[in-house]
Every structure is written in C-alpha cells, then in structure tokens.
Amino acid sequence: MLNPLKNVLQEHGLKATTQRLTLLEYMMTHDNHPTAEMIHNELPDISLATVYNTLEKFVEKKLVVIIDGISDGKRHYDAADHPHYHVINTKTNEIIDAANFDPAPLIKAAQAATGLKITEYRIDLYGVEPNTNEVHS
Ligand SMILES: [Zn+2]
Structure with missing residues (x-):
C-alpha cells in the first residue's frame, strides 16, 4: 500500500510506527497549533508521554515546529510543511496563521x-484586539 506519510517518516530517518503515522497525519491535517495534551485528549489511545516524545x-x-512564548505556558506545535508566520492574541492565547508576508x-538584511x-x-507577532470604543487621537 502506498502511504506518503510513511515515506515522509522514512525519508527523515524515522521508523514508520502506527503511532508516528497517526501523529504525523494529525499534525498535517490540523491548523489548531495543539499542545501534547490537546492531541492526547483527541487521540486517547496514544499516551501523553508518547505524544510528547513523538512530537x-x-x-x-x-x-x-514549536511555538512557545504563549502565556498559557505550554508548548504548542505546528506542522513545518507550509512556511507562514503567527500572530498570537495575548488576551485569548489564540495562535493565528497569517499569510501575505514576504520574508x-x-x-537579505539578516544575511547582510x-x-x-x-x-x-x-516569526511570531503578539497583539490584542483593538478596543473599537476607544477614541484614537
Ligand atoms: Zn501555524
């Protein structure tokens, strides 16, 4: 059976175990920037320790990739298959995928x-929703 995720694991020098395949598929199909706990809650058959160690x-x-610095103090994860940056709402801890950025x-500047x-x-940017009732001068 052709399983592209199996190839991905093998190309990265990882044995394609069932749990690794399940977790890689989860990461590739979810944009929710989960913590290990969040994944374990959705996939309770995989122990929290295994989820964490596999990630x-x-x-x-x-x-x-890891997204840290979120004020919930937890380590969040994101698939590394599509370059993008994040905007983090510091009030709700929501991690938002953002596009339209040319790095x-x-x-070039960093290299120079x-x-x-x-x-x-x-790149992680942090922000809050502007108070729309506030009068700006
Ligand atoms: Zn993301």
Missing part, C-alpha cells in the same frame, strides 16, 4: 548584517 522527535527532524527582505546564510526562520 519532540518530529521537531528534531524538522517535521514540526525575502528580512532574510551577519554574513550567515539564513536557512530557516520563525
């Missing part, structure tokens, strides 16, 4: 400033 293995292999000028070749980037 950390995926992070190591760059299949998944090229920033990468440091002489390093930028190979990856991560």
Whole structure:
C-alpha cells in the first residue's frame, strides 16, 4: 500500500510506527497549533508521554515546529510543511496563521548584517484586539 506519510517518516530517518503515522497525519491535517495534551485528549489511545516524545522527535527532524512564548505556558506545535508566520492574541492565547508576508527582505538584511546564510526562520507577532470604543487621537 502506498502511504506518503510513511515515506515522509522514512525519508527523515524515522521508523514508520502506527503511532508516528497517526501523529504525523494529525499534525498535517490540523491548523489548531495543539499542545501534547490537546492531541492526547483527541487521540486517547496514544499516551501523553508518547505524544510528547513523538512530537519532540518530529521537531528534531524538522517535521514540526514549536511555538512557545504563549502565556498559557505550554508548548504548542505546528506542522513545518507550509512556511507562514503567527500572530498570537495575548488576551485569548489564540495562535493565528497569517499569510501575505514576504520574508525575502528580512532574510537579505539578516544575511547582510551577519554574513550567515539564513536557512530557516520563525516569526511570531503578539497583539490584542483593538478596543473599537476607544477614541484614537
Ligand atoms: Zn501555524
């Protein structure tokens, strides 16, 4: 049986166990930036420790990225298959996928400033909903 996720795991040097396949599929099909607890609640057959350890293995292999600095104090995860940046609502801790960003000028500037070749980037912006009743001067 052809299973593209199985190939993804194998290409990243990971044995394609049933639990890894289930968790990778979950990450590829959800945009909810889950914590290990959130996934474990939805997939109770996989122990919390296994969810956590598998996600950390995926992070190591760059299949998944960590979003931290959320004020719930928890580590959130996101599939690394589609470059985008996040805007975090600091009141609700909602992590919102945002598009329409061209990282090229920033990468160019960073390379010029440091002489390093930028190979990856991560950008998190934080904000609150503007108070629409507030009068701006
Ligand atoms: Zn995201």
